[in-house]
Amino acid sequence: MIEARGLTKRYGSTVAVDNLSFSVAPGKITGFLGPNGAGKTTTMRLILGLDEPTSGTVTVDGRPFRQVAQPMREIGALLDAKALHGGRSAYNHLLCLAQSNNLPAGRVGEVLALVGLTDVAGKRAKGFSLGMGQRLGIAAALLGDPKILMFDEPVNGLDPEGILWIRNLMKALAAEGRTVFVSSHLMSEMENTADHLLVIGRGKLIADCTVDEFITANSQLQVRVKTPQPDQLAKLVAAAGGTVRENGDGAMVVSGLEASRIGDLAYDNSVRLHELAPAQASLEQAFMELTASSVEFRAGVPGEPARPVASAGKVA
Amino acid sequence: MAATATPAPALGATPLPRSAGRANFAGAVRCEFTKIRSVRSTYWTLFALIVVCVGIGALFSWGEAAQMARLASGAGLFRNGVQVNGPPPANIIAHLRAVRVARAASVSLFGLLIGQLIIVVLGALTITAEYSTGMIRTSLSTMPRRGTVFASKAVVFAVVALVTGLITSFLAFFVGQAIMSAQHINTTLGHPGVLRSVIGGGLFLAVCGLLSFGLGALLRHTAGAIATAIGLLFVLWILGNFLPSPPSGWFGQADLDKWIPFNAGSGIWQNQTNGTNPFSPWVGFGVFCAYAAVVLIAGLILFRKRDA
Numbered sequence: 001m002i003e004a005r006g007l008t009k010r011y012g013s014t015v016a017v018d019n020l021s022f023s024v025a026p027g028k029i030t031g032f033l034g035p036n037g038a039g040k041t042t043t044m045r046l047i048l049g050l051d052e053p054t055s056g057t058v059t060v061d062g063r064p065f066r067q068v069a070q071p072m073r074e075i076g077a078l079l080d081a082k083a084l085h086g087g088r089s090a091y092n093h094l095l096c097l098a099q100s101n102n103l104p105a106g107r108v109g110e111v112l113a114l115v116g117l118t119d120v121a122g123k124r125a126k127g128f129s130l131g132m133g134q135r136l137g138i139a140a141a142l143l144g145d146p147k148i149l150m151f152d153e154p155v156n157g158l159d160p161e162g163i164l165w166i167r168n169l170m171k172a173l174a175a176e177g178r179t180v181f182v183s184s185h186l187m188s189e190m191e192n193t194a195d196h197l198l199v200i201g202r203g204k205l206i207a208d209c210t211v212d213e214f215i216t217a218n219s220q221l222q223v224r225v226k227t228p229q230p231d232q233l234a235k236l237v238a239a240a241g242g243t244v245r246e247n248g249d250g251a252m253v254v255s256g257l258e259a260s261r262i263g264d265l266a267y268d269n270s271v272r273l274h275e276l277a278p279a280q281a282s283l284e285q286a287f288m289e290l291t292a293s294s295v296e297f298r299a300g301v302p303g304e305p306a307r308p309v310a311s312a313g314k315v316a
Numbered sequence: 317m318a319a320t321a322t323p324a325p326a327l328g329a330t331p332l333p334r335s336a337g338r339a340n341f342a343g344a345v346r347c348e349f350t351k352i353r354s355v356r357s358t359y360w361t362l363f364a365l366i367v368v369c370v371g372i373g374a375l376f377s378w379g380e381a382a383q384m385a386r387l388a389s390g391a392g393l394f395r396n397g398v399q400v401n402g403p404p405p406a407n408i409i410a411h412l413r414a415v416r417v418a419r420a421a422s423v424s425l426f427g428l429l430i431g432q433l434i435i436v437v438l439g440a441l442t443i444t445a446e447y448s449t450g451m452i453r454t455s456l457s458t459m460p461r462r463g464t465v466f467a468s469k470a471v472v473f474a475v476v477a478l479v480t481g482l483i484t485s486f487l488a489f490f491v492g493q494a495i496m497s498a499q500h501i502n503t504t505l506g507h508p509g510v511l512r513s514v515i516g517g518g519l520f521l522a523v524c525g526l527l528s529f530g531l532g533a534l535l536r537h538t539a540g541a542i543a544t545a546i547g548l549l550f551v552l553w554i555l556g557n558f559l560p561s562p563p564s565g566w567f568g569q570a571d572l573d574k575w576i577p578f579n580a581g582s583g584i585w586q587n588q589t590n591g592t593n594p595f596s597p598w599v600g601f602g603v604f605c606a607y608a609a610v611v612l613i614a615g616l617i618l619f620r621k622r623d624a
Binding site: 045048049050051052065066068069070071072073075077079080082083084085086087088089092093095096097099100102103104107140144145 | 336339351354355446452455460461623
């Protein structure tokens, strides 16, 4: 159980994390979402005690992480796959971590097998591919058989196979009753894995709910309609309070009206329908809408330089 | 080489007992020892330390012996500006030998002047490599008690540096004495102050390394820490030699230069270049240790306080 209360972190004049209060419940995958620079990594660093909060507190099972007696049994974290000495072999990297927490050295071989790195255990980590580095980082996180797993953008730069592997791993870890706290800016990824969502933008908590609640609350229902009489239907829809958008492929997308209402409108007015399909808005769309006002840097018109949002400073 | 996909894992392969996984100082020390022995830079710097110290000591010992050989043959000996013909009298030769025997330990250990510049590299790297590689984030998120991490790192480095320093010092001493024994100007560990010098050489190297370790914790930057350590140990010493030489109040060489780190610290292993009015060996070494302690404590305070 991770609990943050009024957690705030300032770097100079930039507020990276702004008065965050949340808790991460056990036995679930909690997705931690936000655009780049929203403060996800900083929040995770605060949880691990790498950074000291400017104000507020964050506790792991009721106490600050720095005071936890068995740190690796409590949290296994993968913040950055490159946070290791490349000159050290994978085995020795894991061995020194195990020793620091008095974990049996035999765990090293077990977690290496678990992530499929047994064959390269003796190789220096600097020669590892991104995917192998990520696996090594996950092996380190699993060393202490921890109650909580925390992954910062674990699928970044991975190939589809690697993404699938991590997704299954997180599900398996949560199924074993562990707390899984995973950050991402890939909404589609969270849609497939997370049970619960924490969404932040510019350091502030925007949403704390389940995935379904998030989509329902943050996106309008849209209906895809195909008709040989588009102008006529568009007028009817507009008169009934809906909005119409051309989709480009001959179909139109109606929002603000239920599919049944559109069907009735068409029938009552003798408009032929060739297609009538409610489209569940994806998490991606919901997220884009929600965070549209809170992205750190917004891309400008092509050909013009990106325009930083007022007072934005980059904090990864 | 690509790792193959692994099926969904069964994590509790070997269930860990509840009590396993308590992070403490002993574990941290074992961790730090694994870290220091598992990277090549450790072996390279320690190997360079031994080769350079023993090599320079051998060179100076050889020079000392060659000079003695020339003097004993009469070459280069002058009396009233006139070159002496033939070997000098036995009492003169005995005097020339006695002077050289008295400094034989210092001469064989002279390489430590350069050796200190090598051990500071390892001292700095022990902590700055954590920052340059990013390992510090993994180290502190698996062992968040920073005082323990810092102390275990310092202890492990100190032991490695001291053991290697002692090996270096004894090796340089014995090689140097073997070379000088050809001219009977060698000394032995039984002579007054000699054993102290040889052990002191190892101690000096270890404390140089610890000073640099502290600078590494302060600066978190390898090149910056090494440059600062060399400035404090080597450049200050050179500058000290340009202080006004007559005793002239607080700004005279005789009053000031004993406080220069190298002069204070090196008196324990040599008596040739450590200033005009040096501290006694152990007092000077104590001053040197105090300098290192100040830097280490400052490093520890910042290590605990700063965001990693």
